[in-house]
Amino acid sequence: MRIGILGGTMDPVHFGHLRSAEEIRENLVLDQVWFVPAARPPHKSEETITPFGHRLQMVKLATAGVEYFRPAAMESERSGPSYSVDTLRILKEKYGTEVHFFFILGSDAFLEIETWKEFHRLTEFASLVIAGRIRHGWENVRQVVSRGFPEHEASCHGDVFTASGKGDIIFQNVTRLEISGTDIRQRVRTGRSARFLVPEAVRQYMKKNSLYIKVAKKKKSSAHGRPASEELAQTIAYEIVENKGEEVTLLDVRGRSSIADFYIIAHGRSTRHVQGIASKMRKNLSRRKIKCRGVEGEQEGTWILIDFDDVVVHLFHEPVRRFYDLEGLWSQAPRTELETDSGR
Structure with a gap:
């Protein structure tokens, strides 16, 4: 046999x-x-x-x-x-x-x-x-x-x-279908469809069991009176800027997404650059007791998703960012002005 x-x-x-x-x-x-x-x-x-x-x-x-x-x-x-x-x-x-x-x-x-x-x-x-x-x-x-x-x-x-x-x-x-588990998980977590990437029975099971989607939690406020998620988003965005991330965009998706309060979108000039941004940012934040819940796509470096609970970071290689156009997908979400105070 x-x-x-x-x-x-x-x-x-x-x-x-x-x-x-x-x-x-x-x-x-x-x-x-x-x-x-x-x-x-x-x-x-x-x-x-x-x-x-x-x-x-x-x-x-x-x-x-x-x-x-x-x-x-x-x-x-x-x-x-x-x-x-x-x-x-x-x-x-x-x-x-x-x-x-x-x-x-x-x-x-x-x-x-x-x-x-x-x-x-x-x-x-x-x-x-x-x-x-x-x-x-x-x-x-x-x-x-x-x-x-x-x-x-x-x-x-x-x-x-x-x-x-x-x-x-x-x-x-074999026929090479450009499908990966990483891409499917990222699509679901950003509110995009996984239809025709997985069998329909699998897609329905994912939906029924809320796989790859976080459960909303009670929101906290920071010591400054504003939501803790906004404070966290500004801190993370600052680290991306400091590590040479380009075109850093902070989207306020509160009330629009069940996944997070803020999305941070940025890109690097190469996959190595993207991987470097992600690695240095996580190390610096970890020293400040800010740890991520999970990372997707770090090995490939074309689209790295980093989950900080109420803040989700999307680091792209520039051509991949243009292709997926998350800003266009969330065009109704307000852009939040970045704080660039180096004393954060």
């Missing part, structure tokens, strides 16, 4: 996951594809991801009615971080030679595989299927194969690497 294993946070599962699984199943003639959401991803804090039960339920809804797609909760059945090598080892011990497993991961994830626990042992338990688009970055993938899996040699076709007694490493061309 040939079974594909598709892991990841799946927060939430979306059409990108489903389409890739379908094409790989078809091309490699797999009997089933198991969707295995990570219970405790080692690279993420449990505080920043949706509880496992919700993520598993969304996978069940997304795969319902597809006989060869199977949701699997196996990573919740053991303690500790959800390491892929441990999952594959357990599966190999349980099923032995009766099942040939194919571990599916995106080309972006494979480029970071050398940071994974015991990554070099993965092919002892399964073949690796690297999903991406042919002629888009495959040379970098080949370099990782050469460094991390030196026993594997390229076949005559160049898209399969083999080694005696181990699983293959297979390059698999």
Whole structure:
């Protein structure tokens, strides 16, 4: 029996996951594809991801009615971080030679595989299927194969690497849907639609359970008499300006958004610049006992969302800011004048 294993946070599962699984199943003639959401991803804090039960339920809804797609909760059945090598080892011990497993991961994830626990042992338990688009970055993938899996040699076709007694490493061309969990979460949190990015049953589940939307809290006032959220927004905006954020805009969305009282929108000239603004701002604010509840998109640096409860910060790479145009989306929200007193 040939079974594909598709892991990841799946927060939430979306059409990108489903389409890739379908094409790989078809091309490699797999009997089933198991969707295995990570219970405790080692690279993420449990505080920043949706509880496992919700993520598993969304996978069940997304795969319902597809006989060869199977949701699997196996990573919740053991303690500790959800390491892929441990999952594959357990599966190999349980099923032995009766099942040939194919571990599916995106080309972006494979480029970071050398940071994974015991990554070099993965092919002892399964073949690796690297999903991406042919002629888009495959040379970098080949370099990782050469460094991390030196026993594997390229076949005559160049898209399969083999080694005696181990699983293959297979390059698999799939339709690349530009959908990500980060983008979906950000859309929901800014009041935009996730329709047609996730199955409708998943979208309805997200809505019913208020996933990715904060619950409103009782508002407090600062020592100066004005709302504490306004004081906080000015403090954060000042830090962004000090760290060279450009075109800093402070939107008063009180009464207009159930997510926050203020949105702060700014951009940087490059993804590295955006990442630098976010990192320095958070460190400076942390020293003043101002801590964020969560961060989205920091690794990519094109759109970083930072949640400070009643204040949500959107840091963009400039072209991405123009594309999404949050100011246009919230055109009815009043702009609040920034205070630039360096003594804040």
